[in-house]
Every structure is written in C-alpha cells, then in structure tokens.
Amino acid sequence: NDPDPPPAKRFKPGPPFPRVEPKNAMLLPGATASRRQLPIYQTREALIRHLRRLHSAVLIGETGSGKTTQLPQYLYEDGIGRQGVIGITQPRRVAAVSLAARVAQEKNAQLGKLVGYTVRFDDVSSPETKLKFLTDGMLLRESLGDPLLLRYTVVILDEAHERSIHTDTLLGVVKSAQRRRTEMNKIPLKVIVMSATMDVDLFSEYFNKCPVLYLEGRHHPIQIYNSKQPQSDYLQAALVSIFQIHQEAPASHAVLVFLTGQEEIEALARTCRDISKHLPQNCPGMCVVPLYAALPHTHQLRVFQPAPKVHAAFGSRKVVLSTNIAETSITISGIKYVIDTGMVKAKRYNPESGLEVLALQRISKAQAQQRCGRAGREESGFCYRLYTEDEFDGFMSMTVPEIQRCNLSSVLLQLLALGVSDVLSFDFISKPSPESLRAAVDQLSVLGAVDRKDERVMLTALGKKMAAFPLDPAFAKQRILKLTALTPAPSRYSQTLLISPGFSCSEEILTLVSLLSVDSVLFNPPSLRDEVATVRKKFVSSEGDHVTLLNIYRAFRKAGGNKDWCRENFVNSRNMGLVSEMNLKLESSLAEPVNVRRCLAQGLFTNAAELQPDGSYLTLDSRQKVSIHPSSVLFQCKPACVVYTSLTQTSRCFIRDLTLIDRDWLSSEALPESFRLRLHLSRS
Ligand code: ADP
Ligand code: MG
Numbered sequence: 315n316d317p318d319p320p321p322a323k324r325f326k327p328g329p330p331f332p333r334v335e336p337k338n339a340m341l342l343p344g345a346t347a348s349r350r351q352l353p354i355y356q357t358r359e360a361l362i363r364h365l366r367r368l369h370s371a372v373l374i375g376e377t378g379s380g381k382t383t384q385l386p387q388y389l390y391e392d393g394i395g396r397q398g399v400i401g402i403t404q405p406r407r408v409a410a411v412s413l414a415a416r417v418a419q420e421k422n423a424q425l426g427k428l429v430g431y432t433v434r435f436d437d438v439s440s441p442e443t444k445l446k447f448l449t450d451g452m453l454l455r456e457s458l459g460d461p462l463l464l465r466y467t468v469v470i471l472d473e474a475h476e477r478s479i480h481t482d483t484l485l486g487v488v489k490s491a492q493r494r495r496t497e498m499n500k501i502p503l504k505v506i507v508m509s510a511t512m513d514v515d516l517f518s519e520y521f522n523k524c525p526v527l528y529l530e531g532r533h534h535p536i537q538i539y540n541s542k543q544p545q546s547d548y549l550q551a552a553l554v555s556i557f558q559i560h561q562e563a564p565a566s567h568a569v570l571v572f573l574t575g576q577e578e579i580e581a582l583a584r585t586c587r588d589i590s591k592h593l594p595q596n597c598p599g600m601c602v603v604p605l606y607a608a609l610p611h612t613h614q615l616r617v618f619q620p621a622p623k624v625h626a627a628f629g630s631r632k633v634v635l636s637t638n639i640a641e642t643s644i645t646i647s648g649i650k651y652v653i654d655t656g657m658v659k660a661k662r663y664n665p666e667s668g669l670e671v672l673a674l675q676r677i678s679k680a681q682a683q684q685r686c687g688r689a690g691r692e693e694s695g696f697c698y699r700l701y702t703e704d705e706f707d708g709f710m711s712m713t714v715p716e717i718q719r720c721n722l723s724s725v726l727l728q729l730l731a732l733g734v735s736d737v738l739s740f741d742f743i744s745k746p747s748p749e750s751l752r753a754a755v756d757q758l759s760v761l762g763a764v765d766r767k768d769e770r771v772m773l774t775a776l777g778k779k780m781a782a783f784p785l786d787p788a789f790a791k792q793r794i795l796k797l798t799a800l801t802p803a804p805s806r807y808s809q810t811l812l813i814s815p816g817f818s819c820s821e822e823i824l825t826l827v828s829l830l831s832v833d834s835v836l837f838n839p840p841s842l843r844d845e846v847a848t849v850r851k852k853f854v855s856s857e858g859d860h861v862t863l864l865n866i867y868r869a870f871r872k873a874g875g876n877k878d879w880c881r882e883n884f885v886n887s888r889n890m891g892l893v894s895e896m897n898l899k900l901e902s903s904l905a906e907p908v909n910v911r912r913c914l915a916q917g918l919f920t921n922a923a924e925l926q927p928d929g930s931y932l933t934l935d936s937r938q939k940v941s942i943h944p945s946s947v948l949f950q951c952k953p954a955c956v957v958y959t960s961l962t963q964t965s966r967c968f969i970r971d972l973t974l975i976d977r978d979w980l981s982s983e984a985l986p987e988s989f990r991l992r993l994h995l996s997r998s
Contacts, residue, residue: 810917
C-alpha cells in the first residue's frame, strides 16, 4: 500500500473534514462506476416509489452518487412521465452536453434520439427525445412559447444549490406552471429539485414543504491542510503544491486544481508541462488536462480518461486544472488530491453604477467543502487549501444567489414577455433587492423596452420585439431565436440589432452578436502570445476588436471552415462552425466598417469609455475607472473614446471587445435625453 505522503512544509493540518465516516461497500479504486455500482442504485426502488406519488420533491446526494445520470433513466424505465419529455436542467452548457452524451452511451442510444440535449447554438434533440438535458436558460427560453411547459411531464432542476439566475427564475416559472396545470386539469407537472448540498430547506418551503429525499453517499476520510501563511500569489502557490505532490505521491493518484478561468488555466498548464519535462528520471510523467466551459467538447472528454502511459517505468499522473465546473456538475474519477486556490470568478453587480462585472473573489465555505469533497470519492484523500484557517473563517458561509448580484434587466424582460403582470413582486425564491429591481426597470425604460404607469411596469411594442426577437425572416429560424435570448445582455444586444437596419449593417451585427455569444471563437494561449500576434496581424483593424472579429470570420468563411486554417490561425473551429451554421454567410463586405461602428456606438451607448489626460479610462455613464484589456487590438493605441462589450474585474477593472468610436456619435438624438445630459455634464 502507498504510504501517506508527508504534508508539505508550508501547510498545517486543518480541521477535520465535516462528514460522516465511510459506510457500506467501497468502490475499488480504478473500477469503472457502472450503473449498478453507483450509490443511488441501492435506493432505486424506494426512490421510485416516492417519486411516483409526489408532485414535487427535493433530492440531495453527494456529487458523483448518480443523481444526474441515473434518476432520469430510472423515471423513464419505470414509466414515470412517459407521456411527455423528462427535462433536466443544468446551469452550465458543458455539463448539459457531457451528461447527455454519457446517458445516451449508457442507454446504448444515439445522442439526439431517446436522449438529447438543447443548449445555446446547439440542438441535438428530436421528436423521439424523452430524456432531454438543457441549460436552465434554454428551458426558460422555451417557456416563452409554452408557459405551461406542456411538452414536459417531469422537470428536474439540477444543481439547484448553485442558485444561478436562470435556475432561480425557473423555480418561479415551473412552480406557476405546475399550479396552473393542476387547476386546468392538464397532465400534472412533476418537479424535482436536485442539490449536492444539504441546505435545501428553502427549496422545500418554496414547493409547499415538499419532502426532501436524502441519498446517503459514499465518502471517505479527507485530510485537509491549510496554508500556514496567507499566499500573495495563489497561482505560484498552486504550482509549487502540484510539483510537491508530483514528486512524493504514486503516479496513479490524480490531482485536481481549482482555478478561476481559461486564461490562467492554459498558462498554468503550459508551465506544468514545461517543468515536468525537466524533472529527474525517476519521476512519473505528467498529463495535464484543462477543464473550462470554452474548451471544445472533445477536449473536455479527456478528463474522464486515464492518463496515457507516456512513461513506461513510472507511469503518468493526471493533473486536472479546472474552473468550478468540477465542484459538483462534472465528476472526475481517480482524484486523490485537491488543491483549492479558494478563488472563483463570479458576477458582481452594483445597482448604483449599473455595472455588472466578472470579478475574482473568494469562494464560500460551502464551495470550499464541495471542492474538498472531490478528493474522497473513491478512497481517502487529501485537500490542500492555499489559504489559512483564519482566512477560511472569513469566507461567507454560502454563495450569494446570482439573482442578488447581477443585472436583472434581461430576467425582467423575460418575465414581462411571459405575461407575468406584476414583475416587481414576482414569487422569486430569494427576493432580489428593491434597488436592483428598480435599476433594472430604469435600464429597460432607458432602452425603451418598458413603460411605467404608476406602480405598474408594462412591456412596450419595442420591448416585445426585444424579448421575442423578430428578425428579418431569413434569420427568424428557431436557432436564432434561441441564440438571441441567451446572449449575455439580451436587451442591449437586441437594442443594437434592432437599430442595425438604419445603418445598413444588420448582417454584420447579427454575426457579431453570435460571435460574441458562443464561448470564445479565438484561442489565445498566453505562452504563444507572439505567434498569435503574428498570425492575427493580417486581420487586425485599427477600428477595434469587433471589426477585427468580422475580418477573421470572413476569412474563416473564405477558407471554407477548413480545420487546418483554424489551427494555423488559433481559431476555435467548433465554435466558429456553430456561428456559420446559423446561416450567417457574410461573404463579402456589405457594410462600411464605419456604419458598424456607429451602430455599435448607438446600441452600446451605456458601455462607452473615454481616455483621460492621465492615460486612464472612465466610463461615460457611471464614471468608473477602467483599463483596456491586453487582449484587445486597441490595447497599445490609447483611443480617445470606445464602446466595449464586457467588463472583467481582476486586479483592475478591464474592458474587453472594443470598438473605436467618435464621441460625437453619442450625442445623437436617438439616444435618451437623460444620457445625453449626463454626457454633457461630464464634458463640462
Ligand atoms: P451526481 O449527479 O450525483 O453528481 P452523476 O450522475 O453526474 O452524479 O455521476 C455518476 C457517475 O458517472 C460518476 O461516477 C461519474 O464519474 C460518472 N460519469 C459521468 N459522466 C461520465 C463520462 N462522460 N465518462 C465517464 N464517467 C462519467
Ligand atoms: Mg449531478
């Protein structure tokens, strides 16, 4: 047996992992978890007996116990909900696709037949599909055309503990559909809320105190180590820990590192690969596997495969570098070590400034516990926390639901379009603050999407268009409808799209909206920065990132979507392919780039920033200090005025995806007077 490795000097043992000791049978390490070996299998009969009779239920169970992959199959196999579709929602697109693929494989079915999925840009389902995985945003979108969700007999809201804004909104929509279906004597709707954490009282209360079914999980002891000292550079600390483990532990022990996003994961992956090439002869090989949402699906599947034996004598170790996807939605086998940086990238919203930023922040205690738990699924494990015990004590106990920390305008727009008459008092499971509700209504009325009469908020004709998105008939395909509703800030993009005919650039704007909505179409490995810059040069436009993106897209079309072309030009062929599949041809240059820029300026006017004498940038609307992200083609040029598509907060507040604009375009009569007034004041 493998001796326990000595804990690294920089760590000291932390508090015991707060869990019950392992019970019942052990899963042999390395054994494939076949359907019958999963913990949920032992409870199958009881589970089905309860679920057959219940209208609503909450199901909790450890990550990896088989909830997501097994429960839908049990229901189907036992004839529950067979008259319609069993829908399973996931907060993440990656998870929806990967879980559907897994279930189809287990059922020996072709993906898209009995088992399918529907996510943004990608619908692999058919009329035969009975088990359908979707993102929660997608089901919300479907509810616009079918508020009673009549197509579904069962809706499983998975990963509810994550409290994504769409899951929270869906809870309300599903609850109301369920009640109305009963009132109208239609086929009842069964609702199952699933969570990997124990704090589910709220869900049970919300569904009229419905029963909570508890799956006893399999868990093994986990030794936690905390940093002795606070770490100023968590990436460096992670790197050191990875190699410490790598040199001490047997190669079969895989390591899972929690990081915050694609860029740092790719950078760290590169560094690890470089270092591992120069280790002593007797050290195992290292197989570094990144996992993040924008990764092409085939690459994602690598996390499920064992490390290839590159090193005959000493084997090879799998080191997975993941975002919080691996916390609960995707289970990776063979993990013995978890390294937790304690950081996450999450949305944060300030209703006063109206700004929504993606910021690096501390995780919650609940998340820390989930991360830790990934180490003890198959046998005992170790968790290295790159933060001190004192720091941990300062973490919030729970993650604040997304609905309480993001811009609500698109949710309100959807609810209004759903016919919810009183959006301000909608039955949210956790109420957003009155300020952020008010800010969202303000924003919608600035965009002309709603009218306020007394206390009532009503959708205007324009708002209806924005929510439903009637594009040129040539684009009014289902796929497009799905796409547009799910873009990061639908109301803002729709605004830009709706005015684009006036600038004769609808096709360009629609293409841009798609390009910006799929998970990144460009690869930017930091370690190949110079190479990337060289090949991109031919596409770069001094007018900004949007025009540059259009140039790349045109070249992609011209190359016929060729995979080699994509590889040479660091383009993600899958994501780019998704965009072009939507019939977005854009063969020739139809519109003048200046028209595209004017249109973007007018559509994204709330996202304008201006150069200051000291070289910094201030947003025009809320006077917030921002910097141009180094990935922008305008990074070196210091343009006087730009509009941006997104805002990210790391060490600073960065604006990304920029277009150079003329400040005078913003004084256009077409923009709301309140905004022009503010603009005027900021100038004087
Ligand atoms: P839960 O939803 O309770 O967290 P899941 O149903 O997602 O559990 O997972 C059950 C098991 O299926 C896990 O052991 C996981 O490793 C395995 N699994 C899921 N997807 C795949 C896949 N694509 N390849 C291999 N194993 C998988
Ligand atoms: Mg699951």
